[in-house]
Amino acid sequence: PTLKRASTIHTNQLSYLPIGEKIALIPNVSALTYTLTNKDDGNIVYKGTLSEAKVWQPAGSVTVKQAEFSSVQSTGSYLLTVAGVEPKEIDISFTPYAALHDAALKSYYYNRASSEITSEYGGQWARPLGHSDNQVTVHSSAASEERPAGTAITASKGWYDAGDFGKYVVNSGIATYTLMAAYQHYPAFYQNRELNIPESNDDVPDILNEIKWNLDWLQHMQDIDGGVYHKLTTLEWPGKEMPHEDQRERFVIGKSTAATLNFAATMAMASRVYSSQFKALSTQWLTASELAWQWANTNPAVVYVQPTDVKSGEYGDDHFNDEFAWAAAELYLATQNEEYLSAFEHHHGLLGISSWQHVPSLAVISLLREGGGLLPAALVEQLTQLLNSLAGDLLLQYQNSAYAIAMEQNDFVWGSNSVVLNKAMILMQAYHFSKDTYYRDASIGAISYLLGRNPTGYSFVTGFGSKTPVDPHHRASYSDNVNQPIPGMLVGGPQNGQQDECSYPSNQAALSYLDHWCSYSTNEVAINWNAPLVYVLAALLAE
Ligand code: G3I
Ligand code: 9MR
CATH class of the missing domain: 2.60.40.10 (Immunoglobulins)
Structure with missing residues (x-):
């Protein structure tokens, strides 16, 4: 029988790295x-x-x-x-990879809330300031004695989550962690990396300047009692409009154990990462983290329940052991207080691939990479085995896959491209400790998959590749009258949940992708998806 003529060979459209698999x-x-x-x-x-x-x-x-x-x-x-x-x-x-990495990181600048994007730093994507967030209303679901419903707090700065203009604590946790980890693991790589952002002339590495924009917001999300608001959004979704055009009232909504533990973990890590450049702030962040930890231990099972008048993203999570383990690990590294180490050992369990909802590997990565000398040898041994066994499973998936990618049917969830990357992040840990190039090859394969070596034939990063998303679900890119979307943004990627109203070219999980504004279930962008792209690229370029 004659086979159908293939329309195209699927390749890494940007370029293959000289090292490793091609x-x-x-x-x-x-x-x-x-x-x-x-x-x-x-x-x-x-x-x-x-x-x-x-x-x-x-x-x-x-x-x-x-x-x-x-x-x-x-x-x-x-x-x-x-x-x-x-x-x-x-x-x-190698050449295009530095530009890709830098654009992936710079995309956070373009997504800053409470900031004008000037043409000096934003070129054709310059835009007026949106969402000053200096008068945010306390929603009834977030009210406390000290801050009753209807009163206002300040919670400026931070990054827009995604295609919408909300700021959500839960996925800010893993996003901020992942970017800080990139700096923490590869400081030399970031020493003179200028992103051309307003802070570029100071003597702080730009990656830290950019992350600080989000930390400066995050610290405002803590109530007096230590508990942390789940999110800061409008009640309805914003319209198809530029940030400054969205004048809807913004609220802090809910208070949850998940948000509080994400806050505790992130702030504890930040207190270490920023200790030399921002000493006073770093101490303040650690105090805030410990206060959050205490609140979470007094309120260990507060699940976020979406109030009936709220339509914005839910980021619901009702399983907290992994967040407890992660916060405890970061607090132990920041304080060396043995109680946190015991709490980690009490809460930690099986290792899995990270997502905003599930964070067990973040603790393990931090402890193994940053815990030198602070951990009992038996624990290091145990965590190393967990990591190796997970990385080994991923390697097998990669080797058995016809498409040379460690992805299986049930990995194709909303944001599947971040699953690809969070797997690569695990593989790069195994590579770091073993220097066994099989692990690095599987990570390089993940990057090639994202850059076009996949059945859709798209490179999933805006502006990088020969066929890239031009119509992402990203309000600032949609409404700005500039043809090209903001560069360096990774779209969510294929999955066949098809939770929106678009018509897809296929129902197969890895083919169900649409480059259209309407496809928020496959073509949106998000801070927690771009972060592992930054990390894995930094790891590949710096290891
Ligand atoms: O938890 C269940 C699991 O028990 C079940 O087995 C599985 C089967 O499909 O579904 C799991 O729930 C999924 C949930 O994520 C948790 O993983 C839902 O199906 C899935 O629809 C949901 O997708 C999330 C989506 O919001 C809708 O809530 C994405 O992970 C999340 O990244 C995305 O985040 C949005 C924000 O809400 C708003 N801002 C934009 C951002 C990116 O799209
Ligand atoms: O724009 C919203 C996006 O950020 C969310 O991820 C998505 C999922 O809930 O929802 C989008 O908003 C859509 C809403 O859910 C339904 N009506 C159309 C909205 C987009 O235009």
Whole structure:
């Protein structure tokens, strides 16, 4: 039978890193071999045999073959030729990765609340200040004796969560952690990295300047009693409008154990990361963190319940052991108080892939990377085994996948691209400790997947790749009269929940993606999705 002619070879559209694995995917092809030629002179640089055709469950019944040319390490432009398919350009270079990393980090600047984005720093994406948040109303769900419903507090700054203009504590936790971890693990990489933001001329690394914008907001989310508000949003979703056009009243809403523990963990970590540059603030953050910890221990099971008059994101979580373990770990590292170590040992359990809802690996990464000398040897041993066993599972998923990606059917949830990256973040920990390049290859594969080596053929980062999202669910990009969306933003990615009203090209999990404003379930952006992109790129460039 004649196989359907493949329309395209799926490649990393930005460029392959000279180090590590290089694989391209050829769907529906009968050819057995491939050649890589030098684009300039046509000389053959590599000839190989395609892998066996395999299907990958999340992409349905499409069969795909792999062309692997990892041994080609010379920088340059090549052509990949497979009989019966359009040849495809392959680039190999480190160069675009620094720009990609920097744009992924700079996207936080563009998403600052309470700030004008000037053309000096924002170019064509300059915009007026939105949401000063200096008069935020206490919602009845967040009221306390000291701060009754209807009174106002100040909670300026912070980043917009995503395509909406809300500021949510729970996913701010993991987002802020992940960015701080990038700095903490690779300080030299960040020493002279200028993002061209208003603080670029000070002597603080720009990544810390940018993260501080969010921490400055976060500290306001704590009530006098130590408990932390769940979120700061309008009651309804904002319209399709620019930040400054959204004049709706904003509220602090709910108070929850999840938000309070995310706050405790993040502030404890911040107190360490910023201790030399912002000494007084760092002490203040640690005090705030300990107060939050106490509140959470007195109120260990306060689940956020969305009030009936509130429509904004829920970020609901009713399982707190992982948050307790994470906060305890960060507080132990910040204070060296043994009580926190005991609390960690009491709460921590099986390791899993992180998400805003599930954070067990954050504690383990912090303890293993930052706990040198502070931990009992048996605990280090136990945590190392947990990490290795998780990374080993991921490696197997990667090696067994026809699409060379450690992703299985049930990983395709809302924000699937962040699952790809949070897995890569685990793999990079295993690489850090073992220097076993298999783990690094699987992480490089994850980046190639995101940059186009996937069945949709999209590179999922705005502005980076030959076919990238142009219509993300991001209000500031949609409404600004600039054709190109703000660059460096990772969209949520394919998943077949199809929770919006759009019509999708496929119901297969890995194909159900739409580059359209209407697709908030696959084409929105979020601070907790971009953060592991920054981390994994930094790790690949700095390790
Ligand atoms: O917890 C259940 C689990 O028990 C069940 O097995 C599973 C089956 O699908 O679903 C799980 O719930 C999912 C939940 O996330 C927790 O993972 C829901 O299906 C899923 O729809 C939900 O998606 C979240 C989405 O908001 C809708 O609430 C995303 O993770 C979250 O990233 C996203 O966040 C939004 C904010 O609310 C608002 N701002 C934008 C942001 C990004 O889209
Ligand atoms: O814009 C909202 C986005 O940030 C959320 O992730 C999403 C999920 O709840 O909701 C979006 O808002 C939509 C709302 O849910 C339904 N009506 C259309 C809104 C977008 O235009």
